[in-house]
Amino acid sequence: MSKFKILSFxxxxxxxxxxxxxxxxxxxxxxxxINGLVILAKEGVNGTLSGFEKxxxxxxxxxxxxxxxxxxxxxxxxxxxxxxxxxxxxxKKEIVTFGVDNxxxxxxxxxxxxxxxxxxxxxxxxxxxxxxxxxxxxxxxxFKGSINPKTSSFKEFPIWWEKNKNELKGKSIAMFCTxxxxxxxxTKYLLKDGVKNVYHLKGGILNYLKSQNKKNSLWEGECxxxxxxxxxxxxLNKGKSILCYACRVPLEPKDLINPKYEExxxxxxxxxYTNDTRKNNFRERQKQIRLAFERGEKHLKYF
Numbered sequence: 001m002s003k004f005k006i007l008s009f010x011x012x013x014x015x016x017x018x019x020x021x022x023x024x025x026x027x028x029x030x031x032x033x034i035n036g037l038v039i040l041a042k043e044g045v046n047g048t049l050s051g052f053e054k055x056x057x058x059x060x061x062x063x064x065x066x067x068x069x070x071x072x073x074x075x076x077x078x079x080x081x082x083x084x085x086x087x088x089x090x091x092k093k094e095i096v097t098f099g100v101d102n103x104x105x106x107x108x109x110x111x112x113x114x115x116x117x118x119x120x121x122x123x124x125x126x127x128x129x130x131x132x133x134x135x136x137x138x139x140x141x142x143f144k145g146s147i148n149p150k151t152s153s154f155k156e157f158p159i160w161w162e163k164n165k166n167e168l169k170g171k172s173i174a175m176f177c178t179x180x181x182x183x184x185x186x187t188k189y190l191l192k193d194g195v196k197n198v199y200h201l202k203g204g205i206l207n208y209l210k211s212q213n214k215k216n217s218l219w220e221g222e223c224x225x226x227x228x229x230x231x232x233x234x235x236l237n238k239g240k241s242i243l244c245y246a247c248r249v250p251l252e253p254k255d256l257i258n259p260k261y262e263e264x265x266x267x268x269x270x271x272x273y274t275n276d277t278r279k280n281n282f283r284e285r286q287k288q289i290r291l292a293f294e295r296g297e298k299h300l301k302y303f
Contacts, residue, residue: 003080004082007074011044011068013043013068018040021067041091041094073181079238083228110190130149141224141231161190172198173190173198174201175198184200187199217234249269
C-alpha cells in the first residue's frame with residue numbers, strides 16, 4: 001500500500017494578509033511533517049504537498065474553509081516514497097507565471113470539458129488541440145494529434161500565440177495542461193484576443209488519466225510531474241522517466257544509453273550547452289550525493 005498522499009491544488013481568489021498566510025502554512029506543514037511547494041500571490045494559491053493522509057486532508061480542509069475561504073481545485077495521488085524532501089512556501093507575482101497583467105481577473109474563461117467528453121471533442125475535424133505545457137514536458141507524452149508550441153516556459157505561450165494565431169483564425173481551440181491551472185490563464189488569454197470557442201480539459205491530464213479507461217485513452221506516453229516521481233504512467237503510477245539533474249529535463253529510457261548521458265552531469269539535451277568546468281562541478285556534486293547515500297543520509301539537491 002502507498003504510504004504518502006500527494007495533493008495538488010490551486011485557486012484563483014483575492015489573497016489578503018499574504019505574509020501571515022505564508023507563516024501559518026509553513027508552520028502547519030513543519031508541525032505535521034508535510035513537504036512540498038506552495039506559491040502565494042495576490043491572485044491566489046497554487047501548491048503540491050505530500051504527507052500522511054489524515055494530516056494532509058486536515059490541512060487542505062483548513063486552507064479551503066479558514067485560510068482562503070474558497071473552493072479549491074484538488075487532485076490526489078499516492079506514492080510509496082516521499083516525493084519531496086522539504087517544505088517551501090513562496091510569495092510571487094503570479095501563482096503560475098504567464099507574464100500578462102491581470103489576465104486571471106478576465107471574466108471569460110474556456111468552457112470546462114469533463115474527461116469523459118474529451119476524446120469526442122478533440123477527435124472532431126474542426127477542433128485544434130493545443131498542449132500548453134513546456135517542450136520538456138511534451139517530449140515524454142501528450143495527446144495524439146495535439147500541437148506542441150515548443151515553449152521553454154509558460155510565459156512564452158503568448159509570444160507563440162501572437163506568431164501563429166493567423167493560421168488558427170476561425171478555429172475552435174481545445175487546451176490542456178497537467179492539472180488545469182495553466183489553462184485557466186491561456187483560455188482567458190485567447191478569449192480576450194477574440195477567439196470565440198475555447199475549451200479547457202477540466203482537471204487537466206491527471207484528472208483525465210484518473211477518470212479515463214486506459215483502453216480508450218488518447219494519451220500517449222507518460223505525464224511529467226513536478227516532484228521526485230518525475231513522471232506518471234496511464235495508471236498514475238510512477239513512470240519510467242528520470243530527471244537530468246544538470247538541466248532538469250525528463251529523460252526516457254532510450255536517453256540513458258546515449259553516450260552523452262552521465263548521471264547528474266549531462267544528457268543528450270544539455271551535453272553541448274555546458275563546458276568542462278560546469279560538468280566537473282556536476283561530477284563533484286554527484287560524488288557528494290553518492291557519499292551521502294552510502295552514509296544513509298538524505299541529500300537535498302533535488303527538490
